[in-house]
Amino acid sequence: MSGIRAEAFAKRFPRLFHMAEAGSWPSIQHHGLLSTSALLDLFEVRGEPRVALEARHRPESVTLHHSRHGTAVVRDQKPMDDRGLLRSLSGGLSPTDWYQFLNARVFFWVSRERLTKLLNARAYRDKRQTVLTVDTARLLARHEERVLLSPLNSGATKPFPAPRGPDTFLPMARYSFSYWDQKRKRREPVVELTVTHSVPDIRDFVLRVEEYVGGQPDTLIFEAR
Structure with a gap:
């Protein structure tokens, strides 16, 4: 049987984790947790500068400035590159397609182990990071219809580019949870939980x-109290 119900998912993974830029909590409280595309909308980034950030690889983080929003x-995409994507993508997808898809979503780890691995990665371990711990059940109660699950780290192609394609991300009702749970011996049947565009009420x-x-x-x- 394919799929997993929100209640069962939240019982298995009661907490979600999101790593953000240090000092970003006041902005997140005000605007919500935004995908790259939503952030570019807010900061009114258009034309070629937007294409460069949204549809191409970002080897380094880029700071945006806005007269009203500060x-x-x-963030950079150091763990991913075009070469690895060309080797791993299927279903007619191009690296540009993949970048645009990822940039349109907000990402959460479903395990603290994955968060710890990212925090200790060479590119990030010497910098301050803001980490949000989120109540899974409450988020799903409000946003389940915009959630897609992934069995892999979709933003990494190093050191080995795991295969990925149109079916890498699936809604909870169609996600092959039992298959991945058995295949991985109850370790990491899900790696990422994503929400389309933004979570404007993340503070809740x-x-x-x-x-x-x-x-x-x-x-x-x-x-939280």
Whole structure:
């Protein structure tokens, strides 16, 4: 049987994790958790500068400036590149297609192990990071219809580009949860939970906001009562 119900998913993965740019919590509280595309909409980025950020590889993070909204950072895509995507994509998808798809979604890890691995990655471990811990059940209760699940780290092609294509991301009702659960011996049947465009009411689901340094929590910024 394919698919998993929201209640069962939240029981298996009661917490979601999102790593954001250090210092971004005030903006997230105000605007919500935005995908790259939603952030570019907010900052009114158009034309070639938008194409460069939304449809091509970003080897480095880019800081945006706006007269009303201040600054925001579009994060790099160091773990991914065109060469790896060309080797791994199927279904007629191009690297541009993949970048645009990823940039249109907000991403959450479903396990703390994946978060820890990212925090300790070479590109990020020496920088401060803001980490949101989110209540899975409450988020799904409001946004399940915009959720897609992935069995892999869709933003990485290094060191080995795992195969990916049109069916990598699927809604909960169609996701092959039992298959991946058995194949991986109950380890990581899901790697990513994504939400289309944005989670404008993310503050309603956040349990903790912490700043991490060197892969370890350093400062508690917010904790829900």
